[in-house]
Amino acid sequence: MNYQEKIIRFKVASYRKIPNPYVASENAGEKKPEMYMLICDVLNVPDDIPMGTNPREQKLTTNVSKKIRDSLINHSDLNFYLLNRGLLLSAKSISYSPVKNEVEIVFEDSAYHGNVDGGHTYKIIKENKKLLEPHEQFVKIEVVTGVEDMFEQLAAARNTSVQVKDKSIAELEKRFELIKHAFSHESFYNDINYKEFDTKRIDITDILSILNLFNIDKYDTNSNSSFPISSYSGKKTCTDAYINASKAYEKSPSKNPYIKMMPIMVDIIKIYDCLEAHMSDFYKGNSAGMKKYGAITGVTTHKSGKPTFESKFYQNKMDYISPKGFLYPILGSFRALVEEKDGKYQWKIDPMKVLKKIGSTLVNVTIDTSRGLGNNPNATGKSQTLWMNLFMCVKMETMQERNDK
Numbered sequence: 001m002n003y004q005e006k007i008i009r010f011k012v013a014s015y016r017k018i019p020n021p022y023v024a025s026e027n028a029g030e031k032k033p034e035m036y037m038l039i040c041d042v043l044n045v046p047d048d049i050p051m052g053t054n055p056r057e058q059k060l061t062t063n064v065s066k067k068i069r070d071s072l073i074n075h076s077d078l079n080f081y082l083l084n085r086g087l088l089l090s091a092k093s094i095s096y097s098p099v100k101n102e103v104e105i106v107f108e109d110s111a112y113h114g115n116v117d118g119g120h121t122y123k124i125i126k127e128n129k130k131l132l133e134p135h136e137q138f139v140k141i142e143v144v145t146g147v148e149d150m151f152e153q154l155a156a157a158r159n160t161s162v163q164v165k166d167k168s169i170a171e172l173e174k175r176f177e178l179i180k181h182a183f184s185h186e187s188f189y190n191d192i193n194y195k196e197f198d199t200k201r202i203d204i205t206d207i208l209s210i211l212n213l214f215n216i217d218k219y220d221t222n223s224n225s226s227f228p229i230s231s232y233s234g235k236k237t238c239t240d241a242y243i244n245a246s247k248a249y250e251k252s253p254s255k256n257p258y259i260k261m262m263p264i265m266v267d268i269i270k271i272y273d274c275l276e277a278h279m280s281d282f283y284k285g286n287s288a289g290m291k292k293y294g295a296i297t298g299v300t301t302h303k304s305g306k307p308t309f310e311s312k313f314y315q316n317k318m319d320y321i322s323p324k325g326f327l328y329p330i331l332g333s334f335r336a337l338v339e340e341k342d343g344k345y346q347w348k349i350d351p352m353k354v355l356k357k358i359g360s361t362l363v364n365v366t367i368d369t370s371r372g373l374g375n376n377p378n379a380t381g382k383s384q385t386l387w388m389n390l391f392m393c394v395k396m397e398t399m400q401e402r403n404d405k
Helices: 063-072 119-131 148-158 160-172 177-182 204-212 235-248 257-282 324-337 351-372 377-381 384-404
Strands: 003-011 014-018 034-041 087-091 093-097 102-109 114-117 138-145 338-341 344-347
Touching (some): 003 034, 114 148, 148 377, 160 204, 204 235, 204 257, 235 257, 257 344
Parallel strands (some): 087 138
Antiparallel strands (some): 014 034, 034 138, 338 344
């Protein structure tokens, strides 16, 4: 963790806490995100909000930036706080003094706390507020706390245009051709979207996150300390890894780990789909006798009269939706079954056979870990201990299978 505590205080015109709509957990260890909405005179916006958490480069020469500036310094149209979506800040805590009309925001960890979205607006305000009078223009500031375990998801969701641009350029450069070739005979082939504004149901970045789990060039199967947790916590990181590999190995494609992976890509997706559709079947309950999968925090149960749940790729019918914080560590453990032979990835033993044999163990270890982390699926998906335990379970099964032959 990067602990560099910073405290900022500034006056606001209004302050409101937005209650978390979900029932608070009885487990005191569970972190629940909280949201606060502020309206602030732009002259009171502090100049030292941490910016290390913002994934975008602030370019003020674009047409969008010019429109933001024009709206801010428009002295006849005082609606900036309505026309602009404002700033999003992630923080450890926030408090409000109604006597001073002042908030105090604590940023504790530079990896998670700071400006998440609205960097252009913030920079434009800092450079132009000297042109305004007090109470002339206001800006909306949203502050969220308790989101450390889901920070990457939050940042990705609020900054989609960065990822969209990356994948759109990659598609124009025909860097996804090997993916298209690998899945050309699968039923979901025409459901994959590769570029901006494409509304097809499967995003290529989701596929790249799943494939990253099996990159044994990057994550050595002989190491018990290197795990592809970024597949769960950083979708953009996985997209960048794929694009960078495509560029790096243009002159020597046989060294590209994704080209090596092509023979098992379809199998990887089939394992994911099978696991997703049958998580409830693998679940055997806890020591207290609870066996209802739908009662587990993070699991969504299908309700009568509502649209049927379907698995992500092959659209198999499901009664439950499982959190990715459960699915990714389990799927990632199957990397232990992959080896390279003659420049191609292959399975050491049949992965479906392994899933059928120890699927219950993998699922129950995952859910027990979530309970130990305060019933927090997001923390579960980022637990290195869990990734290691699951990986070792599959690795030991592989060794046993080979010894039995």
